[in-house]
Amino acid sequence: MAEATLKQKVMDSIEKLPQNATLDEIMERIYFIHKIEVGLKQSKQGDVVEHEEVLNKIDQW
Numbered sequence: 001m002a003e004a005t006l007k008q009k010v011m012d013s014i015e016k017l018p019q020n021a022t023l024d025e026i027m028e029r030i031y032f033i034h035k036i037e038v039g040l041k042q043s044k045q046g047d048v049v050e051h052e053e054v055l056n057k058i059d060q061w
Contacts, residue, residue: 006037009033013029013033014029017029
């Protein structure tokens, strides 16, 4: 089965919202999907922070 297009992912997600969803809720859902897609792309490109580095930064706080 082919992977869903970005448009289809957004449409499916919006369809799951209640019928009385506000425009703000719809926009939040779209933005959430966008951020996930950006994160997945970064991960595939190796643009990640190692767990140990995160722990070191937390220790510096």
